[in-house]
Amino acid sequence: MYFRKSSRDTKKEIRSTPQNRKNKAKGHSRKKELLKWKVPQTVQDTIPYLYVYQNGIMELTPGVFSKAYILGDTNFKISSRQGQEKIFQDYSRMLSTFGDTVKVEITIWNKNMDLAEFQKQVLMPMMNDTLNEYREEYNQMLIEKMSGANNNLEKVKVMTLTIEEESIQEAITTFLRLDTEAIKMITSLTGENTKAMTSMERLCMLYDIYNPGSTQKFLQKIQYQGEWQDSITLQSIHQLGLTTKDVIGPDSFTFKADKVLLGAKTFARTYYVSMIPTWLRGDAFTDLSELPCNMLVSVHYRTLPQDIGSKLIKSYRVNINSNVADAEKSASRAGYSMDLISQELLDSRTEVKNLTNDITKRNQKIVMASIVLTVFTSSEKELEKMDKQISMIANKHQMQIRVLSLQQEYGLSTALPVGMNKIAVERLMTTETAAMLIPFGVKELNHKHGMYYGLNAESYGMIRYDRTKGQNYNGVILGMPGSGKSFATKREIINVILNTTDEVYIIDPEREYLSLAEKLGGKVIRIANGSDIYLNPFDMDIEYADDGDPVKMKADYITTIVDIAIGGRYGISPSERSLIDRVVFEIYEPYLRHLHKTGKTIDLEHMPTMQEFYEKMLEQVAPEAQNIALAMERYVKGSHDIFAHKTNVNTDNRFVIYDIKDIGSGLKELGLQICLNSIWNKMIENRKKGKRTWLYIDEFYLLLKKDTSADFLQEIWKRARKWNGIPTGITQNVEDLLKSEAGRTILNNCGFVMLLNQAPMNLIQLSNIYNISPEEQKYINNGPSGQGLIWMTGGQGSESGGTVIPFIDQFPQDTKLYKMMTTKPSDDRIRNNQKSSTAYHHIDGNEREYHK
CATH class of the missing domain: 1.10.8 (Helicase, Ruva Protein; domain 3)
Known part of the structure; x- marks a missing residue:
């Protein structure tokens, strides 16, 4: 064991110069590179970089520079076979794009969310109205969901590129080209806009990794002279006479043979993958990152020049053939069959033969890969638990994962997303094999201050989505009777009422939303023959x-x-x-x-x-x-x-329901249109006030029966965003919707689509429209009520140009909110037994305003 304290001196970070690296030859041996590193003496020496530049570039050792990019995610696990092959090919192409002059590191970082910040983003704030009892109940449900699965962990995926150049100026020039290539390929792969990480973002990441239990943030926004500014900058660090390492590092490192103690409370252990099978499943990389703790999983790729790769394979082939020949001679002298030669030796010969074929005929490149993972816990006992879970994952994928004995310091540095590989364990692969270590699993949906839409049915992570962040706000909710369509609609409406000051309008042909108005202080306008409401x-x-x-x-x-x-x-x-x-x-x-x-x-x-x-x-x-x-x-x-x-009609209430159940069948379509016109005028009025207007139209397929009616609805869908309007159509008559050309046009102009259980024929058509894979179809084919898919615009390059998230909404039944939302006949007793604390004010016989 050895202990290393922080050295808080005022020495400046080392800048590399052409003089101190002129003898550094590109392509020098990996062994010499490892041998030349000096033993660090302080905390600052342990942190694996020399200098941080303003443009996001770090200098790791003299003449070695790195830059990092947020990688994002895409739905690999639930994509179709063709979709998975496309992701695999795109990822393989990205890895091979950079060539043998660029080293690539892919890192998955699981980090604990700051509980206070997470609750601030997720929980509903209390407001000065009469609905806080429902907010408290909703927040309690959210807290329970947060404790499930890994909802207290955030997964960050980073790609780090490392190059060798004579000076920072040359490195900047090279990274300008690499930035374009990297951003283009990441965007194509994940469908998410990305950028190179800034210097402060990279330092903030390292601070959080080194100080996982810290309650103090590295970087905050503060208001100074009326403007929001960063609480810390590279300039301010320099002015204080400090280096960035002084700021981001822990108080101390205590290194033992098989673990590291960061400061006084955080234990870390680094492992390496010593052996992987010839055939590897595509989810091996992501499975390693599913441990319920802070952790880093990193893969370092070093592409060999073609001539060096060919010579290396040739050398392996000669050695293995020689070993096979020796074994055959020994068998002959001993008088036993050649068939008894070690199968492992024969497998090695076959593997080298295949490698030779890949290089010479399939234009593959040789890649040297190192795979490391570091787990962070608050006790040694938890480290032992992680050992067992890692062993289970290794057995599942037929890998060998071992603790880096006596190399914990180098292992931790290698796992960091800075682009430095300090361990001597590398696995020889082709670019195609290397690409099997795909970092993508299931896309998560975690918008800051987004509303709750259930749990991801694959990862059980919370789905927090903000519809106003989509390419357009329009939406539809489609499902068979009994699929949970009405419940999902009411859950979103309750979210809007409790979480915002936006206004909500519902056109209700079947009187399904009356309970919401009763409990949430809404207004119901009943439109019917003989009514004096106009x-x-x-x-x-x-x-x-x-x-x-x-x-x-x-x-x-x-x-x-x-x-x-x-x-x-x-x-x-x-x-x-x-x-x-x-x-x-x-x-x-x-x-x-x-x-x-x-x-x-x-x-x-x-x-x-x-x-x-x-x-x-x-x-x-x-x-x-x-x-x-x-x-x-x-x-x-x-x-x-x-x-x-x-x-x-006086609509001076932020929650208004137009009840047209008693209007008569001959007037229903006309009533829908006239209610829609009234809300359209209200939307215009609200935009002047800076308010958003949410519009829900149940059984909206009725508005598509005539071309003139459909044209007006399309106009609403086309113009709503400009008016801060968020329209949503709801229907169980999906077949009628799909038969209408106007209906299909509206579907194509929606940025948000919620699909619940579908009839077989509708399932086929919707799958074609939204490019839903067979694996994704299972969520909307004979599934339980409340299970489905959320489709939204943007995402990995599918033909539909969208991203699909499978969800399950298991809302606690012993809540007032559940009783308010449920429409199941079996829940009638629950609803009827609910005591109401709501009174309503008769405006007349056809207009009611409810008050808590």
């Missing part, structure tokens, strides 16, 4: 069409209304469209003059109505006008006149 389909904000003509867009919408009202197989004729346009422009002319005079953008009291539209249509001389007026008469004077009046 929504005027002619309501229009002057910004209705954004930068276009609002009346023109409104005319298209009124055409939709008339088309639905008239019915018929063939819809509206061109001449009828022209008449509707003419009348709409005429009745809006006084309204526009009024807005111009008053400076308002909307005024419900001066809005034209369907009554005025009907009367103006009667004034037209064309026979088609009389037909339109006749068809519209029952919606103005008859039994269906609920949409012929000025709007008298």
